[in-house]
Amino acid sequence: MRGEGEILLVSTYELGHAPHGIALTAAFLERAGYRPAALDLAVEPFDEDRVRRARLIALSVPMHTALRLGLGAARRIRALNPGAALCFHGLYAPLNARHLASAAPVAILGGECEEELVALAQALESGGDLGRFLQGGGTASRVRLDFPVPSRRGLPPPARYARLVDAAGAERIAGYTEASRGCLHWCRHCPIPPIYRGRFFAIPLETVLSDVAQQVAAGATHLTFGDPDFLNGPGHALRVARALRERFPGVTFDFTAKVEHLTRRPEAVAELSAAGAVFVTSAVESLSDEVLSRLDKGHTRADAFRAFEVCAGAGLALRPTLVPFTPWSTLEDYLELLEVFRARGWLPLLDPVQLSIRLLVPPGSLLLEAGPRRPGAPAPADPIPGLEELDEAALTWRWSHPDPRMDRLQRKVAAAVEAGVARRADPAALIAEVEALALAAAGRDHVHVVRPDDGRRAPRLTESWFC
Secondary structure (H helix, E strand, O other), X not given: OOOOOOEEEEEOOOOOOOOHHHHHHHHHHHHOXXXXXXXXXXXXXXXXXXXXXXXXXXXXXXXXXXXXXHHHHHHHHHHHOOOOEEEEEOOHHHHOHHHHHHXXXXXXXXXXXXXXXXXXXXXXXXXXXXXXXXXXXXXXXXXXXXXXXXXXXXXXXXXXOOEEEOOOOOEEEEEEEOOEEEOOOOOOOOOHHHHHOOXXXXXXXXXXXXXXXXXXXOOOOEEEEOOOOHHHOHHHHHHHXXXXXXXXXXXXXXXXXXXXXXXXXXXXXXXXXXXXXXXXXXXXEOOOHHHXXXXXXXXXXXXXXXXXXXXXXXXOXXXXXXXXXXXXXXXXXXXXXHXXXXXXXXXXXXXXXXXXXXXXXXXXXXXXXXXXXXXXXXXXXXXXXXXXXXXOOOOEEEEOOOOHHHHHHHHHHHHHHHHHHHOOOOHHHHHXXXXXXXXXXXXXXXXXXXXXXXOOOOOEEOOOOOO
């Protein structure tokens, strides 16, 4: 399998950015002497010639949406090239190992799995035993790797992907890289802890900067650091940001960090802003302390308020992610969240899609386990209310809310947001539409609703960010 294209790396969706799951895997394979081809179905058509030529096809599935799309792609691949060895790799592969067996893969890999994929290619060449490559969540690899610079050969240019829209409304080409992998934390609803089990791996500074350099050369003037949490290793993050500012002074960036890191390290937030950060994505999730405790988020409502203050003081926009529909959230929680965001002027920071997110409970989720995971974390008092059966087609456990109004509202909000995004509705007007739905669900007809804002928008990417 040393010939060009005999290994095909396929991505279906990575939140609008260039697929890191392909670029990094390609670099490991190239270092071992292989010449893989790449196919990003998010921006490229299904290429039958590339599929037919391949003897090993590896599907990158780093998130839930990517896996659902990946299963559809796998069916097309199987029909076109039934003799190819099929591999699923990425965060969601080992979590769904039982369901993926229906696609008859030779390998299911997760965690720090790139060297395992190289070993798979070598085993296929030599006729070796393939049994060890079918991994479940508990057997995902958590060993430190020697990271090469991601290879973007064969991928579409950065201009084909999501762009930064700055505060003035101008669009700029955005790249994507990672300075670390894994996470130290144990948030119950996150897919990372079941795989990484509190492990975190820093990627060498020069490797990160070399990846940035090739994307800047291709036209990027903004970078997204897609680490699960950029501030898991604050010293490393600051070294990366300082070096980025020194070598590429015109390049801005965004990053993701937990609320607790933003509140505990305001000096780091200020330095990152000064180094060129224009916004931070943070998993606020809810303003209900009950919900935050159930999710074991490690922060409180008061901490979330403080995080917004810290970021505002540093001149950095905090763009929150939310999970407003959980079995523990109430309709009053939802209405109050909207009221607080309006009263505090946070609506321009919010992507409307965040108001539609329903708690996802994938196979292997810590929400299905009893007892605390983080030292000092409260154990759940009872299982997930309304938990039903595993929906294998949807790759999630079904649950129904104790208050039927919440399930009805979530469906209406999701439909309204999807329609609004399709027609490119003004985000503030769309949020006002969502609040009107919430007020109607509560039987309130004459309560103030969100008005369109004054047109100010925080810097953002053209693809809405959510897990």
